[in-house]
Amino acid sequence: MDTPTPAVPTIQMAMADFVDMVKRSRSANTALSYAKGLLFFSRVLEERGLPALETPADRLTEDSMPWLLDALEAYSPATEQLYVVAAKRFFNFLSARNLAEINFPRLNEFVLQQTRRPGQRLPQFPREEIEDVLVYIMNHPSSSDSAERLRDLRDRAFLLTLADSGLRVHEACGLRRGDIDWNEGQAIIIGKGNKQAVVRFSNRILRSLKDYLAARAGLDGGSGRPLPSLPLFARHDKGAGKKVKPISTTTGRDIVNARVRQALGEEAEKRITPHSFRHYFVTSVLRASGNLKLAQELARHANIQVTQKYAHLSNDELDRGYRDIFDKDVI
Secondary structure, three states, rough: OOOEEEEEEEEEHHHHHHHHHHHHHHHHHHHHHHHHHHHHHHHHHHHHOOOOOOOHHHHHHHHHHHHHHHHHHHHHHHHHHHHHHHHHHHHHHHOOOOOOOOOHHHHHHHHHHHOOOOOOOOOOOOOOHHHHHHHHHHHOOOOHHHHHHHHHHHHHHHHHHHHHHHHOOHHHOEEEEEEEEEEOOEEEOOOHHHHHEEEEEHHHHHHOOOOOOOOOHHHHHOOOOOOOEEEEOOOOOOOOOOOOOOHHHHHHHHHHHHHHHHOHHHOOOOOOOHHHHHHHHHHHHHHHOOHHHHHHHHOOOOOHHHHOOOOOOOOOHHHHHHHHHHOOOOO
């Protein structure tokens, strides 16, 4: 008689087993710290539609690590490092117990791209290179191939949306056509912590979206679904066929990587991530307005201390300010 295959434990059960293992092999403080980190991680998973209490552990992949990193934006680098270590060791535990298949090179790349060193407070990102990518994508000629042209128009609209709205990558990927108020130039979304928020769109976002959706009209019209229910950003690959399917967060990251590689070369991929565009947005608001509260509200930061990390001047701006004060011609 065949022995029944045991059910895959839930994420929560696996987390509890992992913490028990740590208690037996490490100090009580380490076990407590890891338990806090995994509790935080489980809350992040809950917000992203993977409740730890009921989701099988084999559904957890390395793609959840950027979710954790995004959620830790409001915390100190030391806390970020501690919680990321707890998550990485939990992933090792899952892999060692054959509970989940984890792509560790990909996982480590996510961590390398987004984590901060203890003591590092200023967001580090290549502003000028992001602007070069945006110039490239806006001037890149569309292909004569219909599917390729749709991807070109989609990617242009997607990158401009990240740069000019401050949306997180998963928020942009989750937009539907009906979320957009074209007259007001904004959208109402459900953001971090399941909070409703208004996001503003620039004129160049709206123009690029209209160009993209106009080119997609035949596909959308033939879907048999109400237009407002369709994803704003759709897949245009062989797997999607003629169906209108939303892009995933992974696809959103792939769009950024591909267009950065086209515009700047392969070496730039590690320097620019989807979250770099959010840094670009917040810094652009501060540079133009000098208004910290405005930047906080537009970026939807719950804590103004997160926004304050961006309130710094570049070395070039400091140089110009110094020369203007001390090196003016004196009569």
